[in-house]
Amino acid sequence: MSTPQTPPVPEASAGPPAPQAASAPASARDTALDPERIARIQEAAYRIRRNSLIQAEVQGQGYIGQALDIADVLAVLFTDQLRLDPLDPESEDRDRFQLSIGHYALALYAALTEAKFFPLEELETYATDDSRFPMSSMRTYTPGVEISGGSLGHGLGIANGVAMGLKRKGSDRFVYNLLSDGELGEGSTWEAAAVAGHHRLDNLIAIVDFNDQQADGKSTDMLSMEPVTDKFEAFGWIARRCDGNDVAAVLAALIELREIQGPRPRVLIADTRLGKGVDFLEDREKLHFMRVEKEEWARAHETLKQSHEALVASPQKDDAR
Amino acid sequence: MSTTTPKLTSGAMSVDIAKEGQRTVAAPLGHALLEAAREDERIVGLSADLAKYTDLHILRDAMPERFYQIGMAEQALLGAATGLAMEGFIPFASTYSVFATRRAYDFLCLDIAEADLNVNMVCALPGLTTGYGPSHQATEDVAILRGMPNLTIVDPCDAIDIQQAVPQLAASDGPTYMRLLRGKVPAVLDEYGYSFELGKATMIREGGDVLIISTGLMTERALEAAAQLEKDGVGVAVLHSPTLKPFDEESVVAALGKGRLVLTAENHSVVGGLFDAVARTLVGRGIGERVTPIGLPDAFLDAGALPTLEDRYGVSTAKIIERIRELL
Numbered sequence: 291m292s293t294p295q296t297p298p299v300p301e302a303s304a305g306p307p308a309p310q311a312a313s314a315p316a317s318a319r320d321t322a323l324d325p326e327r328i329a330r331i332q333e334a335a336y337r338i339r340r341n342s343l344i345q346a347e348v349q350g351q352g353y354i355g356q357a358l359d360i361a362d363v364l365a366v367l368f369t370d371q372l373r374l375d376p377l378d379p380e381s382e383d384r385d386r387f388q389l390s391i392g393h394y395a396l397a398l399y400a401a402l403t404e405a406k407f408f409p410l411e412e413l414e415t416y417a418t419d420d421s422r423f424p425m426s427s428m429r430t431y432t433p434g435v436e437i438s439g440g441s442l443g444h445g446l447g448i449a450n451g452v453a454m455g456l457k458r459k460g461s462d463r464f465v466y467n468l469l470s471d472g473e474l475g476e477g478s479t480w481e482a483a484a485v486a487g488h489h490r491l492d493n494l495i496a497i498v499d500f501n502d503q504q505a506d507g508k509s510t511d512m513l514s515m516e517p518v519t520d521k522f523e524a525f526g527w528i529a530r531r532c533d534g535n536d537v538a539a540v541l542a543a544l545i546e547l548r549e550i551q552g553p554r555p556r557v558l559i560a561d562t563r564l565g566k567g568v569d570f571l572e573d574r575e576k577l578h579f580m581r582v583e584k585e586e587w588a589r590a591h592e593t594l595k596q597s598h599e600a601l602v603a604s605p606q607k608d609d610a611r
Numbered sequence: 612m613s614t615t616t617p618k619l620t621s622g623a624m625s626v627d628i629a630k631e632g633q634r635t636v637a638a639p640l641g642h643a644l645l646e647a648a649r650e651d652e653r654i655v656g657l658s659a660d661l662a663k664y665t666d667l668h669i670l671r672d673a674m675p676e677r678f679y680q681i682g683m684a685e686q687a688l689l690g691a692a693t694g695l696a697m698e699g700f701i702p703f704a705s706t707y708s709v710f711a712t713r714r715a716y717d718f719l720c721l722d723i724a725e726a727d728l729n730v731n732m733v734c735a736l737p738g739l740t741t742g743y744g745p746s747h748q749a750t751e752d753v754a755i756l757r758g759m760p761n762l763t764i765v766d767p768c769d770a771i772d773i774q775q776a777v778p779q780l781a782a783s784d785g786p787t788y789m790r791l792l793r794g795k796v797p798a799v800l801d802e803y804g805y806s807f808e809l810g811k812a813t814m815i816r817e818g819g820d821v822l823i824i825s826t827g828l829m830t831e832r833a834l835e836a837a838a839q840l841e842k843d844g845v846g847v848a849v850l851h852s853p854t855l856k857p858f859d860e861e862s863v864v865a866a867l868g869k870g871r872l873v874l875t876a877e878n879h880s881v882v883g884g885l886f887d888a889v890a891r892t893l894v895g896r897g898i899g900e901r902v903t904p905i906g907l908p909d910a911f912l913d914a915g916a917l918p919t920l921e922d923r924y925g926v927s928t929a930k931i932i933e934r935i936r937e938l939l
């Protein structure tokens with residue numbers, strides 16, 4: 291690891307910056323996003339969903355609802371926004387993508403596979419004995435997996451340290467941390483949010499998968515953290531919220547959050563739909579841990595294909611471009 | 612991949628520990644707690660987004676006004692339990708063992724144990740009862756907690772232990788921690804005319820050649836091993852000690868000194884659990900017996916399928932039998 295000769299001097303005045311006038315809207319919102327770019331990401335999202343179904347079928351059950359809901363965000367990240375090299379997963383020059391929610395592992399393996407980290411065949415080893423793809427993602431098992439998940443509420447704190455480390459090294463790379471709406475219940479998440487705001491970690495982008503789902507039921511019924519963007523803003527963050535299943539909206543938001551100037555950490559609240567893309571799973575009783583019967587998998591693949599074809603055929607929404 | 616024999620898979624949030632065809636009781640904690648709550652209006656339940664996975668949904672659904680959903684916030688869970696106990700209620704708070712012991716330790720220690728409040732923690736996934744990996748495998752929870760003054764620690768074998776423990780935990784004054792088995796839980800000990808008594812170890816069966824001092828679900832495996840070995844003419848006694856703290860030293864000492872091969876069996880790291888409790892009992896009294904620990908290694912365990920891992924770490928019934936044969 292190359293450490294710069296002279297570490298940058300810590301900022302003279304730590305502490306959250308004084309509130310500024312609302313920052314100018316970033317370029318991406320105004321600049322029309324190239325439709326081909328969006329179409330390419332949508333194709334990737336489709337393959338990430340397919341990769342997720344392949345893994346979940348090995349188990350017959352699991353976190354398939356989450357993998358389907360987050361596929362659009364992961365497609366934007368892993369095929370557009372993140373600087374990553376599958377041949378050099380530990381490259382000093384990479385953006386750091388951290389999955390705080392270990393149970394979303396199958397979604398991450400699906401995305402890493404789409405990004406050419408793994409051969410397609412390996413997906414079928416998901417959560418089997420001696421696989422590189424354990425059910426909960428762990429740094430010690432899988433190239434490209436930056437942190438160990440499983441115990442929720444750890445990710446954002448680690449992201450702070452990595453963001454600090456990158457700054458010390460003079461790197462202009464970003465840390466992306468994907469967390470869940472459930473993790474907003476953990477005090478550790480808000481401790482970390484305060485630290486990020488105080489230390490002005492403007493190279494940190496958090497993404498919250500707001501699928502309104504937790505283990506015991508709907509997040510908003512159980513422990514409502516709304517209004518979430520206001521809370522992050524009060525902690526010194528730049529916060530945006532969008533439909534997390536609209537590729538164009540997610541892309542625009544993530545471009546904006548990377549480009550926007552201002553000494554603040556950034557967060558995107560992505561409102562997603564559990565089971566997105568497979569209508570009978572979207573409509574099923576919302577469950578953290580979903581069971582899909584043997585005979586349903588072929589139908590799931592077929593439905594996914596149809597909904598993707600319908601999406602591609604539909605005109606792009608104006609407001610997202 | 613698809614052409615080879617399918618490998619075993621981890622399963623996760625939904626696995627039951629019962630074997631196919633075994634006699635089981637559904638959600639024994641939930642039903643026992645509901646019954647206790649009907650009899651004592653001070654009893655309340657709380658969970659940190661794991662009611663459904665710790666069987667507290669039985670209480671939640673039957674008596675919603677007696678249940679608090681805290682959300683996924685284990686420190687706040689124990690904080691709320693503390694306050695309720697201070698106001699004279701008897702809280703049963705549930706999460707997974709790893710989160711109660713690792714995340715919320717300080718709250719448990721200072722707010723609950725130091726104040727000696729009647730807060731009862733019921734915590735699932737003790738030891739190796741999930742193949743999910745170290746984040747969910749509470750392999751060292753007893754080691755963490757045995758050093759905590761005032762705390763009673765219970766590691767039940769089966770549904771019978773759990774059902775009978777609940778009213779006793781509620782009735783005992785100070786804080787308690789129970790390692791919970793959830794879902795379809797095996798019924799084992801009723802066949803032996805056994806009943807649970809907080810703080811007591813019980814000789815479940817006698818045998819002249821081997822003594823297994825066991826706790827938790829390892830008592831079931833010890834009994835299975837004993838039945839198998841009996842067919843080869845090896846007599847195995849099983850002393851079940853579901854209460855790990857305070858530890859029933861007298862019953863252990865009474866079982867020793869009979870020239871038997873002595874082992875401990877626990878669903879926990881060999882560091883800091885039952886084996887250590889037995890060892891300090893012996894050393895403290897100057898008893899020089901060799902004791903062989905059967906338990907989980909002092910290591911972070913692999914992720915994988917439970918049967919694979921139970922064999923790998925030597926805690927399956929087959930491996931217990933193998934070990935005893937080696938030693939005899």
Ligand SMILES: Cc1ncc(C[n+]2csc(CCOP(=O)(O)OP(=O)(O)O)c2C)c(N)n1
Nearest residue numbers: 440441442470471472503504505578660683
């Ligand atoms: C610290 C911690 N507490 C509890 C759990 C158990 N658990 C696993 S997932 C989950 C739900 C958390 O909410 P979220 O991540 O939003 O769930 P999802 O959207 O995937 O249903 C819980 C409580 C955990 N893994 N870590």
Ligand SMILES: [Mg+2]
Nearest residue numbers: 470471472503
């Ligand atoms: Mg959620």
